[in-house]
Amino acid sequence: MKIQLWSIGKENDAYISDGIKIFQKRLQHYTDFEIKLIPTVKQAASLSIPELKKQEGKIILDMLQPQDYLLALDERGKTMTTLQLSDFLQQRANAGTRQLIVLIGGAFGLDAAVLQRAQTQLSLSALTFPHQIVRLIVTEQLYRAYTVLNHEKYHHQ
Numbered sequence: 001m002k003i004q005l006w007s008i009g010k011e012n013d014a015y016i017s018d019g020i021k022i023f024q025k026r027l028q029h030y031t032d033f034e035i036k037l038i039p040t041v042k043q044a045a046s047l048s049i050p051e052l053k054k055q056e057g058k059i060i061l062d063m064l065q066p067q068d069y070l071l072a073l074d075e076r077g078k079t080m081t082t083l084q085l086s087d088f089l090q091q092r093a094n095a096g097t098r099q100l101i102v103l104i105g106g107a108f109g110l111d112a113a114v115l116q117r118a119q120t121q122l123s124l125s126a127l128t129f130p131h132q133i134v135r136l137i138v139t140e141q142l143y144r145a146y147t148v149l150n151h152e153k154y155h156h157q
């Protein structure tokens with residue numbers, strides 16, 4: 001199963017990109033993993049935040065293939081333990097999902113139409129994190145989940 005991490009926003013700051021590189025490289029031992037950054041829609045004076053989110057949402061919906069499984073990161077979503085995340089990944093692979101899109105919103109979050117398209121909305125916590133930090137957490141958590149599936153000594157209960 002291919003996993004693509006899509007994230008709205010600018011390039012990572014150095015302190016984030018160093019961490020992501022470490023876990024991305026490790027994760028790639030287990031699965032085909034790619035990160036795609038989607039530039040933020042420029043906030044023109046006439047564009048309200050809901051309009052901006054809608055435009056970003058349209059871009060994402062156009063990028064998605066009908067058969068893609070969309071896992072959207074949203075603080076109001078459901079929480080999972082690391083073991084549940086591993087089970088989720090195994091279930092997706094067993095179900096024949098060819099491409100799992102893990103999506104992180106921009107500064108104003110994800111549009112309602114995108115959240116509706118998502119088969120799963122995942123919350124990392126009730127706290128709001130900056131999207132760059134979410135990129136790092138998600139990459140590490142995917143790596144952690146794959147070490148569980150591969151019985152590697154990384155995750156300790």
Ligand SMILES: C[S@@+](CC[C@H](N)C(=O)[O-])C[C@H]1O[C@@H](n2cnc3c(N)ncnc32)[C@H](O)[C@@H]1O
Nearest residue numbers: 073074075104105108109123124125127128129
């Ligand atoms: C700065 S946050 C956006 C906050 C926005 N005000 C909202 O209500 O969604 C940017 C993105 O990071 C992700 N994010 C931030 N905190 C999160 C959390 N606790 N759980 C899951 N995703 C989170 C979401 O994808 C969110 O769209």
